[in-house]
Amino acid sequence: MSQSELDYPFKLLEYFNGFRVSKVIFSACELGVFDLLLKSQESLSAQHVAQELGTSVDGMERLLDALVGIEILKVEQTRATAALYSSSDVANLYLAKGSDKSLHDMIIYQSQTIYPLWNNMVDAIREGRNQNEKTFGLPSEEIFQAIYRSEEEILKFMGLMNSSWVLDGHDIATAFDLSGFKKIVDLGGCTGALAREMAREYESSSVTVLDLPQVVEAAKKHYREDGDDVEFQAGDFFSGELPAADLYILARIIHDWSEEKSLALLKRIHDVCEPGGGVLLVEAMLFENRRGPVTAQIFSLNMLVQTEGRERPPSEYTDMLKKTGFQNIQFCRTGKSYDAILALR
Ligand code: SAM
CATH class of the missing domain: 3.40.50.150 (Vaccinia Virus protein VP39)
Known part of the structure; x- marks a missing residue:
């Protein structure tokens, strides 16, 4: 790493935050933020988004601000009006559900299945084997029994596989x-x-x-x-x-x-x-x-x-x-x- 990294570990801190950044995007996807913004065709306040999606206004405002921070959403604000949020082209193309290039299913799988598995990464490295048993209570030798543990999981996995080829x-x-x-x-x-x-x-x-x-x-x-x-x-x-x-x-x-x-x-x-x-x-x-x-x-x-x-x-x-x-x-x-x-x- 460079001398400036020794003075202050910018890159390390960015890496530490990596999972939080992922979760910001995943949570917005799961809540339907990108779908709502695409459908509405106009900028919306945090209050409006929160009401439509049934969330707290405070939580939604923080989520929308973080999405602006990582340049996934845009915001307009005048002194007179509340902040109004709208989607970026990238969000409309890749994060909303409907588009031909949507990665929505990839995100849902990463958030709901991969994320809990990675929570047991330390044990995976110690033991040198998968963590299906610890994470989902299923035998580690039968990998597709674990991956296909319910009808819903079959469809989620298929969604993940499908979106890569997009x-x-x-x-x-x-x-x-x-x-x-x-x-x-x-x-x-x-x-x-x-x-x-x-x-x-x-x-x-x-x-x-x-x-x-x-x-x-x-x-x-x-x-x-x-x-x-x-x-x-x-x-x-x-x-x-x-x-x-x-x-x-x-x-x-x-x-x-x-x-x-x-x-x-x-x-x-x-x-x-x-x-x-x-x-x-x-x-x-x-x-x-x-x-x-x-x-x-x-x-x-x-x-x-x-x-x-x-x-x-x-x-x-x-x-x-x-x-x-x-x-x-x-x-x-x-x-x-x-x-x-x-x-x-
Ligand atoms: N080839 C696809 C792709 O790249 O999107 C899917 C890859 S996925 C990681 C592995 C695939 O192998 C799944 O679709 C799974 O159902 C299939 N599979 C696993 N065991 C199999 C078996 N014994 N016979 C046939 N297909 C199997």
């Missing part, structure tokens, strides 16, 4: 030219958000999502779009039959599991993949020396506290892919949260 889906679909793969299967493809990006980009390819039965049922019910050209199939990628394909996608799958299970899954894919076929891994890739990106380092801690997996640098993916028989391994760093790795059989 941001990174196009970069992943175009990281490599995949037009030669005519039958694509997205294993553990959840809501089908990434699969739809693939179908949009590669119109002459068919795209199927395979996921657990309860997820496929919910995806069909809540995420199917008009004219959807993505197929859904219920199954288990560890024990069931894998559908035939020439490209298998594993997006944020390897990072959930132990090395042993990841190798077993890659081996199963290799066994059904025709020569010339391939596998596309999508993960937040660490730098080779593990000194960043910070997002991937933080995601790796998240994997510790919630799953049995981790984030990895390129050489670890190369080892796993080679061990299971894949070759011609190529990497694409997108510069955003997620990266792509393509390997051929």
Whole structure:
């Protein structure tokens, strides 16, 4: 750290406050502040917002002021009038519910599920394992039993998964030219958000999502779009039959599991993949020396506290892919949260 940081630890204090800043945004989202401001189309006083959302005026005023402080909301004030708050373009686009690019579901999951899990981070690091048992009273070995512990949690998790591809889906679909793969299967493809990006980009390819039965049922019910050209199939990628394909996608799958299970899954894919076929891994890739990106380092801690997996640098993916028989391994760093790795059989 710099000399000025030794004189006064600005950066450290900013880091300490990081969770509070997150909670300011999360609380405003949960209360519906951004939706109300978007809908109203005019600036509103704290009293008006508090009344509409059923909160205390004092609490709401402090929340709105903090949101102005972090430049998520704007405020106008004259001597004669109360402060009037309005949304910024960023808040309207990413924080309100309705927009195409809304990250609302990502925020709800972070606030209601990830935040309590991270409360047990010290124990996760001491014990080297996830904290599903301590946080939610569910066995730590069955990670998707914990993640899918209720109908409501299934939908919240699916919302989180879906919103990532609003941001990174196009970069992943175009990281490599995949037009030669005519039958694509997205294993553990959840809501089908990434699969739809693939179908949009590669119109002459068919795209199927395979996921657990309860997820496929919910995806069909809540995420199917008009004219959807993505197929859904219920199954288990560890024990069931894998559908035939020439490209298998594993997006944020390897990072959930132990090395042993990841190798077993890659081996199963290799066994059904025709020569010339391939596998596309999508993960937040660490730098080779593990000194960043910070997002991937933080995601790796998240994997510790919630799953049995981790984030990895390129050489670890190369080892796993080679061990299971894949070759011609190529990497694409997108510069955003997620990266792509393509390997051929
Ligand atoms: N690929 C999606 C994405 O990136 O948005 C979802 C990734 S999520 C971390 C892991 C996915 O694997 C979930 O959709 C989950 O339901 C699915 N999954 C977990 N175990 C599975 C299994 N044994 N067979 C099939 N899908 C499974």
